[in-house]
Amino acid sequence: MVKTLAKAEVSLPSDREVKVTREFKAPRELVYKAHTTPELVQRWLLGPPGWTMPVCEMDVRVGGKYRWRWRSDEDGKEFGFHGTYREVAAPEKIVHMEYYDPGDIGGEMGNGALITMELTEKGGVTRLTSLMDFGSKEARDAALSTGMTDGMEASYKLLDGMLSEDGTAKHLSHL
Amino acid sequence: MNDSDRLDATFMALADPTRRAILARLALGAASVAELAEPFDISQPAISKHLKILERAELISVGQDRQRRPRRIEAKPLAAANAWLERYREIWEANFERLDALLEELRPKPAAPPGKKSVFS
Secondary structure, eight states, X not given: OOOOOOOOEEEOSXXXXXXXXXXXXXXXXXXXXXXXXXXXXXXXXXXXXXXEEEEEEEOOSTTOEEEEEXXXXXXXXXXXXXXXXXXXXXXXXXXXXXXXXXXXXXXOOTTOEEEEEEEEEETTEEEEEEEEEOSSHHHHHHHHTTTOTTHHHHHHHHHHTTOOHHHHHHHHHHO | OOHHHHHHHHHHHHSSHHHHHHHHHHTTOOXXXXXXXXXXXXOHHHHHHHHHHHHHTTXXXXXXXXXXXXXXXXXXXXXXXXXXXXXXXXXXXXXXXXXXXXXXXXXXXXXXXXXXXXXXX
């Protein structure tokens, strides 16, 4: 029997937070390993198309630091994140601070975010929940805008076609 | 309002469970203030205050009927807010799809089926 796994869901539990959830068809230990082994993280945590992750250093233990940096294939510009692990409970939970490093692309994201990632496993399916607390609404919204280089105008154009009665109810369930 | 202010107004209006419940009700069809107040354990003036915030965010509008003044949901700001989140979601989904492929690769390979003995056993 093939079970359909939940795609990534994004919700806004409060003014300062973003929550991302996703299911994986793999044991929790493996999902945890893919999140905590630098060579593995570099293969999937890439963001929008056209970016690679040349720097990925992680000392996964309480008080340990990490440094992530991405580079654009197109113009070589870089940005990154760094921070410290606050709580490490393999294979179920990692809490870390995340500070934005604007590199060559600029921008800022407030005073850092507190990220709580949790993994639960049921019947061979691992559910990931990542709660990001940005400390303020402004910082959260800045973080949410990442990667939206073509700006709001494009999304307004895009949605002209997707308005419907049904759509309204569906959009509500996301928020 | 510019796009950014409009999104701020939308998210501010949505950051309250009563207002989200009001919108969920209006998604089923237009309703008067009295009808909207009914399922909630709060006063009509309190509901009116929530409605004003929703109206300012252009999430709802007031219908023609002068007496009932039915409130109607307006889809556009919600769709805009959703499209904005959707872009962010897509970035994560792309990451997670790469992770799916990686997990598949890392998965311990199933043992040889019983009966099919290796030459060493």
